[in-house]
Amino acid sequence: MSVKNKETIAAETEADMRQPEEASRRLEVLKTYKIFIGGKFPRTESGRYYVAQDEAGHKLANVCLSSRKDFREAVVAARTAFGDWGSRAAFNRGQILYRIAEMLEGRKLQFIDELVKQGAGQAAAGQEVEQSIDRLIYYAGWCDKFQQLFSSVNPVATSHFNFSVPEPTGVVSILAPQDSALLGLVSVIAPVIAGGNTCVVLGSYSKPLSAVTFAEVLSTSDVPGGVVNILTGKMEELAPYFADHMDVNALVYCGDDMEMKKLLQQKAALNLKRVVFYDHVDWMSANGQSPYLIADSQEIKTTWHPIENIGGAKAGY
Amino acid sequence: MEKNNTLKLKFESARKYAPAPESRSAAKINAQYELFINGRFEKPLSGKYFDTINPATEEKLSQVAEANDADVDRAVKAARNAYENVWRDMPGAERGKYIFRIARMIQERARELAVIETLNGGKPIRESRDFDIPVVANHFFYYAGWADKLEYAFPNRRPQPLGVAAQIIPWNFPLMMAAWKIAPAIATGNTVVLKPAETTPLTALKLAEIIQESGLPPGVVNIITGAGATGSALVNHPDVNKIAFTGSTEVGKHIQRAIGGTAKRTTLELGGKAANIIFDDAPIDQAVEGVINGIFFNQGHVCCAGSRLYVQESVLGEVIRKLKDRLETLIVGDPMDKNTDIGAINSRQQLENINKYLDIGRAEGAEMYQPDIELPGKGFFCKPTIFTNVAQSNRISQEEIFGPVLTIQSFRTDDEVIEKANNSPYGLSAGVWTDKGSKIFNLTTKLRAGVVWANTYNQFDPTSPFGGYKESGYGREGGLHGLNAYVKF
Secondary structure, three states, X not given: OOOOOHHHHHHHHHHHOOOXXXXXXXXXXXXXXXXXXXXXXOOOOOOOEEEEEOOOOOEEEEEEOOOHHHHHHHHHHHHHHHHHHHHXXXXXXXXXXHXXXXXXXXXXXHHHHHHXXXXXXXXXXXXXXXXXXXXXXXXXXXXXXXXHHHOEEOOOOOOEXXXXXXXXXXXXXXXXXXOOOOHHHHHHHHHHHHOOOEEEEEOOOOOOHHHHHHHHHHHOOOOOOOOEEEEOOOHHHHHHHHHHOOOOOEEEEOOOOHHHHHHHHHHHOOOOOEEEEOOOOXXXXXXXXXXXXXXXXXXXXXXXEEOOOOHHHHHOO | OOOOOOOOOOOOOOOOOOOOEOOHHHOOOOOEEOEEEOOEEEOOOOOOEEEEEEOOOOEEEEEEEOOOHHHHHHHHHHHHHHHHHHHOOOOHHHHXXXXXXXXHHHHHOHHHHHHHHHHHHOOOHHHHHHHHHHHHHHHHHHHHOOOOOHHHHOOOOOOEEOOEEEEEOOXXXXXXXXXXXXXXXXXXXXXXXXXXXXXOOHHHHHHHHHHHHHOOOOOOEEEOOOOHHHHHHHXXXXXXXXXEEEOOHHHHHHXXXXXXXXXXXXXXXXXOOOEEEEOOOOOHHHHHHHHHHXXXXXXXXXXXXXXXXXXXXXXXXXXXXXXXXXXXXXXXXXXXXXXXXXXXXXXXXXXXXXXXXXXXXXXXXXXXXXXXXXXXXXXXXXXXXXXXXXXXOOHHHXXXXXXXXXXXXXXXXXXXXXXXXXXXXXXOEEEEEOOOHHHHHHHHHHOOOOEEEEOOOXXXXXXXXXXXXXOOEEOOEXXXXXXXXXXXX
8 A cells, every 4th residue: 555645645746747758767665654562563463554644634654553452462572671671770771762862863854854744843843853862861861860869778766777769660551642743752751761661652643653763763772672662543542451451550641631531540540550640741841851750650669677786886986 | 307406485384474464544535536627526417426446355445426428528628728728838847846746745645545556456565555656756756857848858849738638547557557647748738637447546536636735726637537438538529639548459449540530649558468588598586586577466467467478498397397386475365465466356357357368278278377375255366377388379378368377388499489479469568588688689679569678577667668569559658758749849
C-alpha cells in the first residue's frame, strides 16, 4: 500500500502533467511506521492500521493500531529489561541518555520535517527538537545525582546505621501527551528511564510520526532493547490495559480528561500502581523538567544495620 | 542424627515466673466517650454507641460514639474551618510549639496510655510501655521540629499544606498509628479528622483529651469513632483533600477506587508477607531470637511481621530445633503481666481468621508445631505456631495471616532466596541474617521491599521512613520522606 505525504501528493499531481523525459525521475522511498517492542520494530500483531492525517486531511502514513496483545508483549520486554537496566551503574545510564541526545541531534532535520508535516510551524518545530535534545542532556546529568538529593542517613535513637535511598519502581506504563508529539514524549520517558525504570509508552494518536522515529533514535543509542517500548494507537482502547496490567508498577497519564483519570485510578487499584498525572504541564517551559519528576517513579528503601556497642568505647578517643 | 548441644530450660517443671501484673489503677477510663469535634467532646448525631472490650477478658471497658454521615460532616467542617482560619497561616514555629507540647504531655501520661493500650488492644504491657508509647511521644517530638523548616526539606520548591486530611488507622498499634498520621499532617499545616479502629478507640480518645488540654486550636485535630461505614463516609466526603490509610490491602484498593476522578491525594500503608532470611554463616542464636521477635512481636499483628522464614539448607535442622525450643519458653497469657511475651489476639473475628489459616495450612499438607502450653480460659488467645514442610504456593506462605504464625522454607543459593522472597504481591519489609557484609548489601539491594533489616528486625524510629513497595501501598511515614505525603507545591 502506498503512503502519501504532502510532498508525494503534490508530486503525483505534478506527475499527471509531466513531460515524458521526467518519467524516469527517482521514486521516493517511503518509510513504514512500525511499533517498537524489545528493541525490535514489529508491526502490530493485530494487523490493524489507521491513517494518520495532517490538519488539512492529507494522509501522513499508515500507522499501527496497536492491540492489547502488543501492550502485553511490550510489558514482558520491559520487565525482562528491568533487571539489567535498573541495576546498571547510574553513570552508565547517564552516558546512554547522553547518547540518545547525540543521535537525536544528528537527525534533527528529519524530526523537524515530521513535526512540520504534523502541523507545526518551521520555527516552532526547530525549537521543539532542540528543546527535546536539551531535555535529554538535562536528565543524562541527573542519572547519578538525584539519588544523593533524595537519600538520607537517618539519625535513629538506637544503635543502628540507618539509611534511605531511592530505587526504581519497576515497569512504568506511560500515556504520553497527545499534543506535544516529540518534546512531551521525551519529557515523560527521560525521567522514568533516568531513574532506572523501564517503560511502555503510547505515543500521540494524531501525531504519531515523531514517536516512531524517536524509537529509531533509541534503537541506535545503546539503550538496551526493552527499556523503552513505544506503541501507536488509540488511547481510549489501550488506556484500560495500561492501567490494570498486573506486572506494571506505575502509570503516567498526561492529560486532563477527568473521566479518563477516574478510569485509570480505578483500574490501577487492581495491583496498587503508583498513578502520576501530568496535566497542564507546559513542556516547553522550565516546569517541564525537574528531578522531582524522576522521584515520581522511585520507591524509597530504608535499610537498618546494627552497630556494635563495645562497653569501653564511651571514653571518646 | 544431629547433635543437640542446646541446653533446654524446662520452664514447666523447674521454675515458674510469679505473676507481675501492672496495676489497672493507673488508667482512668470513662463509662462513655463522645466524638472529639472542634475541640469539644460532642454527643453523636447518630445517637448510637458501641461497646469496646478487653480482648484478654472479654469484659466491656467502655462505650464509644458511632459517628454517622452527619457527624463526619461536622468533623470535616470543623477541620476545614480551622485550616482556613487558624492553622494554615500560623507561623511554622508556633505550630511546632503546640506539637512539642503534645509530645511532652504524652510523656507525662505515658503509663496511663500504656495501660489503656494493653487493656483495649491485648498487647503485652511490656510492649505498650517500652515500645508503643515512647514511639508515640518521639514521633510528635520529631515532626514538631519540622514545622518551621519545611523549605529545607524540598530544595528549590515551596511546600504548601494540602488542606483537610482524613486519616484511618488500624487496631494493631492504635496510638502509634495515630501519632504517625497526626504529627506530620499538622506539622505541615494541614488539619485532621482521624478515625481509630473500631476495636481499639480508647487511646485515641485519651489523646483527644491531651490535645484538648494542650490548647491546640479547636478543629485542628478531630477524632471520631465508628466502624467501616464511618471510614467510608470520611473517605467519600467531598471536602477532604487527603486520605491517609493504614490497614488491609483489600480496603486500600477500595479507597484508591473510591477516590478515582477526585483531586484527593492518598497514601496507603497496607499488608505484608515479609521474608526473613537466615544464611548458614549467620550467628544462629541471634538470628533465632530475631525470628521470634519478627513474628511474635505484638502477637504477629504487624504488617511488617517476618512471617516467611527462609533458612539455608545446611542449617535448617538446627534453626528449626532452636526455634521449637525457644517457643516452649514463650509466655502466652495476661497482657497486663509484665512477664508476658504474647498477649491476646485483638478480637474474636481475628482469632477466627487465624484459626482458619491454621486449618488451611494443615489441609495443604504443611506440618504444624505449637508448644505444649496452657492458654487462659477466657479471652482470645492463640499459641505461637510454626509450619514446616511448606511450599511457596501454599496459601499460608502467600497470604497475610496477621497472627503468631510462621512458615519455614529452605533454600540453597542467594539467587534462589531472592527469587522466593520477591515472589509475593507484597513488598513492605524483609530481614537478612548473615555475617558477611557484602552479602547483606547484595540482598538488601535486591529485595523489593520498603524496609530491610539486616541482622535485626522490627526496628522503628521517627527519623526512619517506613512504607511499602508493590501491593503493600505507597508513600512513606517517618523521617524527611514522611513530609512528602502532606504537602503540595
